[in-house]
Amino acid sequence: MVAPRITDIRPQQTLQSAAPIAAAVRRSYADAHVAKKEGRLVAWVTGGTPVELLAALDVVTVLPESYAALCAAKRLSPAYCGLAEAVGYSSDLCGYALSNLGMVLSGEQNAPLGGLARPDFLVVNRIACDTHLKWFQVIARHFQCPILLLEAGYNTDAADYWSIPQHKLDFYVGQLKVLIHFVEDKTGQKLGAERLRHSVELAKEAGDLWKQIMNYRKAIPSPITGADANGILYPMVNLLGRQEAVSLLRGVRDEIRERVEQSRSAIPEEKIRLMYLNIPMWYALGLFNYVEKFGAVFVAENYNTDWPSTIVDVAAPLESLARKATLYRANCTLGFWKEAILSQVVDYHVDGVIQLGNMGCPYNRVPQLEIQRALRERLGVPSLIIDGCQADDRKFAEEQVRASIDTFLEMILRNIGSGNRALP
């Protein structure tokens, strides 16, 4: 029998509570168009932007990278990326950026879900990569709209939220105040302290739920699959500061908690526990189900497990947002990041790690060999690097990737069968 192509496998989600989240994703793009017609402010923001602050300011936020992921899942990215390449952007660049630039610069009229509502301004939270800034600079010139840049001081020393030097916090808080004044000037409405506090409280509640959800994935057998996890992140990305995020994530938490209490496994017979590093290939989400034929399940992904979620003090909302941004893994030296991955591998009882060798993603591509080496030398955990892009399936060598995954998982199965599981 011919094995199914990974890109042809329709990702199977096992969580009923994920369906309302998928609906919320679709609704958010439509809501932005409605908001625009009503004269409310629409901001395009990058991943990790403190959307809870913008929610408190009544700004409707749109994430082009989430939308690029949606386009990738619909296999539209090659066409959009091609449009960007045609006007001079290198095909080696970030798939999200290329997809969005191609769609925007070409004036695409038939994009899914009616496309993206035109922005009044852009917010770049430079905690992940400089690509965000450079990409949005092009968008800002295209739409002739301002960019508000938030830069978190790069973290080289702080091991916890309370050790961050005050001048780094002051820098970020200062930029948040500039953003607040900018929006207040546009709307004529002052941001009340109580409104801000309430929004940050809701973000904290959502973040705490997210951490509970991720913690439940440490259970053996795993209550959910990687395919499930990739379908539930959106409230953390773009709905923080709203009751909706809390309600959606509470539904997920309750469903997963029940499964853990009943020791229900997400797959029929769990033999291998995997971790995924880098951004999912949204056109090949079937990968997260493909591995099930080996009894493998993804129990952690740095994309999900590392999503910034900690609000340390709602009484100091802006400073808490600064602490959250500063300690985001990509904003820390690799040492912190590597230790976090190694801890997660231990905590989630991971047998093997699959990394996406994503050429267009500088902060992920540079440290991948150092991470692989640390996994091997310090934990004896094997890892595999597969080449691909998160959005553009032209860069995905299906046969080659499938063969290497098969070999990798067969090797782990043999090790486990002969009593050589890397971690207890």
Next chain:
Amino acid sequence: MGNAVKGLDELSRVLSKRHEYLTDIKATSGRKLIGYFADDVVIPEELIDAAGLMPTRLFGGAKSPGALVAQHLPHYMCAFARSSLELCLDGTLAYLDGIVMAHGCDTVAKVYDSWREHSALSFAYLLDMPRQRNELACSYFSAELRVFKATLEEYTGTPISDESLRLAIRKYNENRRLLRSCHEARSSGRSSLTGSDMLRIVMAGQIMPKEQHTRILNELLQAADAGSDRAGPEPARLLVSSVCMTDTHLLQLVEERGVHVVADDFCTGSRYYMTDVDEDRPPLEALARRYVERVPGPLVEPLEVRLENLTKLARRDHVDGVILYVMKHCDPLLLEVPSLADAVRDIGLPVLVLEGGDDGRAWQKTARSVEPFLEMIRGEA
């Protein structure tokens, strides 16, 4: 022009034998050598110098194919960063005592960890660098420099006084002033200095002690003042822009075809010397301001200041065309090249975009791409 040739020869020797040169400098001066590595002019050498240490820039340039670095860094990334780490791992940079890197881009920030982990250096420091150019950024970078200063003091065991920092600032300002004079001499045609000479001059200056470099620049300029060797019709004038040019191949290739590189926009060129540190402000604050408000490279916000600077350079030096040279896998530059090219076209100038690595292997292909462009700006097409 004898002194000019002699000075250029001396600087070329420093460049081509830089590892031997720096080994000798260390032995004779007794100073500790601190390598610095950044994708733009964001490391305040003045502060390292004031600490009694000698800053020296790393340019990559490993001759081996990178077998050692391949264990740590993937092949699809900045060749410049890979090559520098290879030199560290294979012992070529054994004369270094420490390394300072800047969070000038995502790649350098992550490569820093490989240096810290795999080198035997006694000092390693990563300096953060804001992208925006405003009072908040100046204030933040001042605070970052205070931490950097304290770390240097701890390393050397000696406080850095305001006076020693002021002296270092004056020394570097003087060097930059002379570099600007060299630039003026080459772009005005007042001397026979070429674009590739200018690149060698700046790169050598980033490697060697400033006092020695300044001495050679003075001699060079005296010779240049004696008059130009150039004869015949005025050649076509070109501006070359890149993130960091570390190889004279492209400039020589252009010059051999009769086009004069009268202006550049890279951190081994005009971005390094066009602005000074204000000597009337408190020194640390003045340093912070100079580096935050530096001549804009690829990672500044807003993009408009970068575009304006490029077109200003093109107009000021009356160029006939612009080459934008992009290092492969330099994502920040790759993302702004179409905007830069548009800005050049908008002022009515032809532009050529070239992509390459730092190893010179692509030069034959580059030569084929460049030729028709040069014909056009020479008015032959």
